[in-house]
Amino acid sequence: MKRRVAVLGATGIVGQRFVQLLAEHPWFDLELLMASERSAGKRYAEAVHWVLEKPMPRIAYELQLHPIDIEMLSKEKIDIVFTALPADVARDLEPQIARKGIVVVSNASSMRLEPDIPLLNPEVNADHVEVLEAQKRVRGWSGVIAKVPNCTTAILTLTLKPLVDEFGIRRVVVSTMQALSGAGLTGVPSMFILDNLIPYIEGEEEKVENESKKILGSVKSGRIEFNNNVEVTASCHRVMVLDGHTEAVFVELNRKASVDEVAKALEEFKGNKIRGLDLPTAPSKPVVVRKEVDRPQPRLDRMEGNGMSVVVGRIREDKVLNGVKYVVVGNNTIRGAAGNGVLIAELLVRKGYA
């Protein structure tokens, strides 16, 4: 039986992706769209400034935009709520929704580091859903909250996980070139970025450094224990690209590995944690390795695996760091946000939480 789902914050970039991915989802029925007061009351098609590469799905033309209203979620018997709300709104609101017995899959950055809130990149750490039992019990919720990681971190950790498993990682230096869509629909004025780049994204470096340790961590007695062995230092920059974050990654490994071994580990990474679950949004290859000297490129690679795979290239030995360096591109609004959110919801269904 299909789950009834709602999107909160439906008009923003991530909201648009949620609508696009849920419009024809085999397990989910998109029933309800909610947004800030300003656009509530209008039809979705009127209120949204749709910017995705494909036209708005038919169903989106028929839906109304409602103001955010928890009672209405209950009344409409919503099973799963996808939130793409600002962190400050989400912080208060999401626990209230979970308390109503609804599953919350949230892209907001609030609560991401709390030890009983799983921060899921399913191929990497699907087992972290285990903490949900403790979450419900301790917090007294009948629903649950699961968090979508920061976009840059989700893309990065898909490539770190096979290296941690295979060779061990000590230090990671990552320098990013992030897409405009990561700042939201109107986040970056064109006068600021044309013929330019902006070497600063508020809070981003801290998110990458901290969330990576949690995602690569493990569950101990109902709580996620961060993996503090993997140290990450980041420098984050905004560039003139619509979609697709690019990351230059330098990794100090625990044991020497050749370029071929690294390529093999990445290519063979299958995301065992969700193998066999047959999640509809899971890509067949979470990590695609390309051999061309000038790939990956965001415009050419961001739709790999329908935007759910990350693409790695330029794997080189790094003698200075005793490890390896490479470049990875991932779709920040799909793999890094809404697509990952849908994948998480699928996982929660399979695991019996929704």
Add this chain to the structure above:
Amino acid sequence: MKRRVAVLGATGIVGQRFVQLLAEHPWFDLELLMASERSAGKRYAEAVHWVLEKPMPRIAYELQLHPIDIEMLSKEKIDIVFTALPADVARDLEPQIARKGIVVVSNASSMRLEPDIPLLNPEVNADHVEVLEAQKRVRGWSGVIAKVPNCTTAILTLTLKPLVDEFGIRRVVVSTMQALSGAGLTGVPSMFILDNLIPYIEGEEEKVENESKKILGSVKSGRIEFNNNVEVTASCHRVMVLDGHTEAVFVELNRKASVDEVAKALEEFKGNKIRGLDLPTAPSKPVVVRKEVDRPQPRLDRMEGNGMSVVVGRIREDKVLNGVKYVVVGNNTIRGAAGNGVLIAELLVRKGYA
């Protein structure tokens, strides 16, 4: 008395900058422009596709483009030749010019790593001109060759030098976002880069890694000894910016330094090696430190010090690498090419070589 100078490879981007900077130079008279056969014979104004932000200087309208011709350089009594030629042309040609008793200041990448060819970033290593005596003697030239470093490396080493002197550097990880002008006038088709970036620049990473060690090296018995204590690993990327390379730099220091100490060392760096020489192209501050959270930015900072200063910002402690991380922007065709070439020529005049 003013020196008579020529530019070889005058129609490309770096050639245009040489023409612009030499057109009104107090010490140099621009007498001769040479370029490949294809455009030779035309007037410069006809042959060039001028793209600089200011209109072509008046003198450039009057000059003819000649084919490359060493005899003509002698006949016209040229004192200094600035070359912006492809490396494969320069490799053979430049020694022939030096043999004629002419000073060659070259932006070509050929011979850059030879121990008796100074690779000059004057504020950092003006003392390397010392090797010119040995160069002339051993090679039997009556002129000399001095090299302009790779653009990315010139910008980087201006910031590394004060840190080496003050705190000592062990390792440098640098990830670049380089401007289109670095690839030449027609190097990057717009279809390849719009809404995109290209994570590869042929040979660039090796240049940064190797040339940095030479520039930071020292002279021992007529040869430059590389500074192998400073290890550099680079990842180089092309982005949609006309001019101005941006570099995210992570530095492991030999001794702990606070952000303030690092900022102070950078800001107080005066390029002692050329202090007091009163070189007209030397900027008053080779390194400018900005405190704003989102600077430096290439469009806003690339003309600092008439394009001869580099601008550093976002200085942060890096606990992972036991050092510091920061972002630097420099003008790749001025500080990183033609401007540095003119500064080198001025140094050679003061030192009696031209």
Add this chain to the structure above:
Amino acid sequence: MKRRVAVLGATGIVGQRFVQLLAEHPWFDLELLMASERSAGKRYAEAVHWVLEKPMPRIAYELQLHPIDIEMLSKEKIDIVFTALPADVARDLEPQIARKGIVVVSNASSMRLEPDIPLLNPEVNADHVEVLEAQKRVRGWSGVIAKVPNCTTAILTLTLKPLVDEFGIRRVVVSTMQALSGAGLTGVPSMFILDNLIPYIEGEEEKVENESKKILGSVKSGRIEFNNNVEVTASCHRVMVLDGHTEAVFVELNRKASVDEVAKALEEFKGNKIRGLDLPTAPSKPVVVRKEVDRPQPRLDRMEGNGMSVVVGRIREDKVLNGVKYVVVGNNTIRGAAGNGVLIAELLVRKGYA
């Protein structure tokens, strides 16, 4: 039975679109790819710099690139050849292919204005195929040549046709903002166009002015008679857009028409000339009218009808010209080139020429 088809000039932008559209075509089997000597001999996937928004189709990975070879076309029993060759190559080559009994659908600008060569925009002038009989007889060919119009003209005439039919047109003033892909893969260097536009496209204005009259013309005794009643003046400009030409059109009408009447005429245009033929590539609506004040926009509208529809908006009365003004966007490499070529081939199949 499926026709065996080949693409000549397969590595350029239009060639890539042909490959994409033919890879899964219900009536055509893509058998052969040919290109210039430079890339011939390689596998297609190696030689091409693929830039389309979707990944290369599977079949393209398996195909070899051959040099252009008319004998091979015969030997391989090719029924239809799609050419995306430069005009000077096409001028000699295409008649030789037609002579071999092969159907040539050509995007090259050569021969476009000859009265026995149909210049087809099928919804507008499918009846022009009639001249093929005379073409074969007079030229003594066993095959035929049909031409794809200039991209700007194809998009424009789809909107002019319903206005000619409904109200009559005297004069058209059109000012274009054309995409980079129209200049080919490497046609516009990024240094020339970033933060800029180029108000000139060689030969384009003449093409628009002349080809429009032919497309809107009629067949008289085996020859196409130009419609000289419709006078067109054009100004053509290149802008920083990957795909999708935008045209600001001002039309002097023969009889007064309200904005609503014009919108209705455009919206109800069904391309009667091909109604009922069930051509797989024909869009359900050749002209889509949007009411939003700021549409059409190339990035948002270029994939309408899989790139085969044009999108019209901002229809306003023009009191100065006694008519109407509007903006139209069309996909220049699909509707304006390869897509139109495939549609023409389908028409020729239905009409018994292939």
Add this chain to the structure above:
Amino acid sequence: MKRRVAVLGATGIVGQRFVQLLAEHPWFDLELLMASERSAGKRYAEAVHWVLEKPMPRIAYELQLHPIDIEMLSKEKIDIVFTALPADVARDLEPQIARKGIVVVSNASSMRLEPDIPLLNPEVNADHVEVLEAQKRVRGWSGVIAKVPNCTTAILTLTLKPLVDEFGIRRVVVSTMQALSGAGLTGVPSMFILDNLIPYIEGEEEKVENESKKILGSVKSGRIEFNNNVEVTASCHRVMVLDGHTEAVFVELNRKASVDEVAKALEEFKGNKIRGLDLPTAPSKPVVVRKEVDRPQPRLDRMEGNGMSVVVGRIREDKVLNGVKYVVVGNNTIRGAAGNGVLIAELLVRKGYA
């Protein structure tokens, strides 16, 4: 004696240009900067997001931003106020300032069409200052208001004026490609315009159509009579260019003129109305004609005459419209706004109004 001047709305794009141009003006002392409540109280350098191609002038670092306060203007003995305010704020405020005996030079669109408010493009219609006498008398002001025309219109009319004088104009069709800076600092989000264009600018077409008639009009008994013989129809579009509006202009002339005659008329236009007044901001050539086939281009031509000249190219006969077509580029924030404002103020000083 230097006039004491103030800028209202100093932090926006046009405000920045005013500050830049006034910082070192020979006749004006920049004494006061005012802006909206939000940024008032800060130092200018802190509050402004400076985006101009040259660094902020020294004096701007020292100035405070005050809230808008008419009393303060009087107290500070301001002679001339330059306003770059939104139209709705300006509508009420500017008459109050004029009433205080202060000269108001305003870039706001309010009141632009009133017959006793001169809308000045000095080389074209400096004689319209005559109406100021009637303005003061009828309105009972001791100061005056003069308006800067819409940017697109200012650029256009500089090219129309010599054609009107020489050949007579019946109709003008103009299609524009306008720069981002015309929409203000944050007017166009990058997500909306990258790889795109927007074929709509609110109110712009009406401004071009109406203001042109006023600027080309003449003074009759203390009022400006519009020139209704010149009919203009416009289509306005926003493109990915930082600065510099490009306009494709089609002109129906009253008498036949060759391309050479048109070029000559444009080139020889000296703006007689201000010849001999020696206004410091007046360019030596208000209209520059270029012969290259692909000029003018905004990035290359927007700084011609320090941004005060417009550049015309591609002059072609237009047989369809019985006239001529050409392309013009002008700097929208200098010639089209702040630069023109300063020129107007200089004119008012010379004419004894300030």
